[in-house]
Amino acid sequence: MIHVTAAESDAIRVIEAEEISTRFARGWHCLGLSDGFKDGKPHTINAFGQKLVVFQGEDGKINVLDAYCRHMGGDLSQGTVKGNELACPFHDWRWGGDGRCKQIPYSRRVPLRARTAAWQTADQDGMLFVWNDPEGNPPPPEVMVPKIPGATRDDWTDWVWNKTVVHTNVREVIDNVVDMAHFFYIHHSFPTFFKNVFEGHVATQVMNGKSRPDTARPASSNAPVLTGNSSVASYYGPSFMIDDLTYHYEGFDLESVLINCHYPIDENSFVLMSGIIAQRSDKLPGDAADQMAKTMSKFILSGFDQDVEIWKHKARIDNPLLCEEDGPVYQLRRWYEQFYVDVADIDPEMTARFEHELDTTRPVESWQREVEENIARREKAASS
Numbered sequence: 121m122i123h124v125t126a127a128e129s130d131a132i133r134v135i136e137a138e139e140i141s142t143r144f145a146r147g148w149h150c151l152g153l154s155d156g157f158k159d160g161k162p163h164t165i166n167a168f169g170q171k172l173v174v175f176q177g178e179d180g181k182i183n184v185l186d187a188y189c190r191h192m193g194g195d196l197s198q199g200t201v202k203g204n205e206l207a208c209p210f211h212d213w214r215w216g217g218d219g220r221c222k223q224i225p226y227s228r229r230v231p232l233r234a235r236t237a238a239w240q241t242a243d244q245d246g247m248l249f250v251w252n253d254p255e256g257n258p259p260p261p262e263v264m265v266p267k268i269p270g271a272t273r274d275d276w277t278d279w280v281w282n283k284t285v286v287h288t289n290v291r292e293v294i295d296n297v298v299d300m301a302h303f304f305y306i307h308h309s310f311p312t313f314f315k316n317v318f319e320g321h322v323a324t325q326v327m328n329g330k331s332r333p334d335t336a337r338p339a340s341s342n343a344p345v346l347t348g349n350s351s352v353a354s355y356y357g358p359s360f361m362i363d364d365l366t367y368h369y370e371g372f373d374l375e376s377v378l379i380n381c382h383y384p385i386d387e388n389s390f391v392l393m394s395g396i397i398a399q400r401s402d403k404l405p406g407d408a409a410d411q412m413a414k415t416m417s418k419f420i421l422s423g424f425d426q427d428v429e430i431w432k433h434k435a436r437i438d439n440p441l442l443c444e445e446d447g448p449v450y451q452l453r454r455w456y457e458q459f460y461v462d463v464a465d466i467d468p469e470m471t472a473r474f475e476h477e478l479d480t481t482r483p484v485e486s487w488q489r490e491v492e493e494n495i496a497r498r499e500k501a502a503s504s
């Protein structure tokens with residue numbers, strides 16, 4: 121039994137929030153579908169508190185450099201790709217993907233220190249990734265984002281991809297990993313099982329849910345009836361989540377992979393992206409699967425909007441006040457902290473295996489009641 125003195129229980133809880141650090145997470149970050157960067161032109165990306173330039177050289181490799189030329193500060197994203205190098209628009213210095221100046225056409229020699237910041241890239245499953253590390257170390261191979269088989273298979277659709285800018289700190293999106301209750305109140309879904317596992321650089325959320333007849337949009341008469349969903353969603357590192365998401369319909373299952381990823385623009389904004397692929401089947405042949413992926417993408421986007429609406433108005437809070445049916449917010453944030461400290465300072469607690477299954481008995485009872493009340497209210501309104 122916990123003893124709370126009168127003075128303690130009477131004290132007003134104070135919201136604490138430390139100043140947000142301008143250090144950005146170490147890890148692989150997806151910048152979007154790689155095809156969008158393969159037009160032979162430089163592209164501006166604002167990320168990690170800086171302006172970056174992304175360009176594909178003639179050799180096919182996609183490169184990411186700091187956008188500002190070390191000569192006189194020209195904006196390389198206004199420059200021109202020449203061979204495998206990016207030519208600055210100001211005096212034509214040629215920068216290679218490794219960050220070194222390769223030639224200055226009007227000069228005999230390239231200065232020794234002509235080196236700018238370059239980010240390691242990976243082009244995988246149709247997506248472009250950059251490795252960000254404030255310490256400047258190369259990525260350990262074991263933290264590479266795993267391959268997604270459906271992304272390159274013909275029996276799956278192509279990516280349906282979306283990007284939106286969100287004006288808050290990225291921690292808000294991470295908190296969702298453990299926040300079961302918001303799925304009911306904000307996203308109008310109905311979780312019935314909820315479990316988290318954190319280990320190493322991976323944080324997983326396992327969630328099963330049933331459909332909500334009180335909030336489901338009126339389906340067309342020939343639309344399949346959705347009965348529930350099962351989702352296993354893992355962040356691989358600080359920003360890239362792969363969600364193996366199965367929708368259960370009467371008579372068949374729809375297999376899909378949802379990507380939920382982001383990169384920070386600065387400490388107060390980030391680019392939030394979603395990607396969806398769905399598996400074709402005899403229930404969902406050809407165009408039907410593509411159509412379904414588009415519909416799901418719209419649904420995911422409306423989910424993002426619901427989160428954003430909350431984030432826009434909420435306070436940042438370092439000391440959330442939790443009840444028993446809330447997920448392990450503190451443990452999740454401890455896991456997340458590993459990406460913001462030097463590798464040498466990673467506490468074993470940040471990466472140790474942690475498992476937590478929520479007891480959903482009480483939430484399910486309460487939500488079931490709420491759903492029934494909503495339906496009764498709706499029916500009453502319709503009959504009067």
Ligand code: FES
Binds near residue numbers: 190193194210212
């Ligand atoms: S500023 Fe880039 S070449 Fe001079």
Ligand SMILES: [Fe+2]
Binds near residue numbers: 307427
């Ligand atoms: Fe959410």
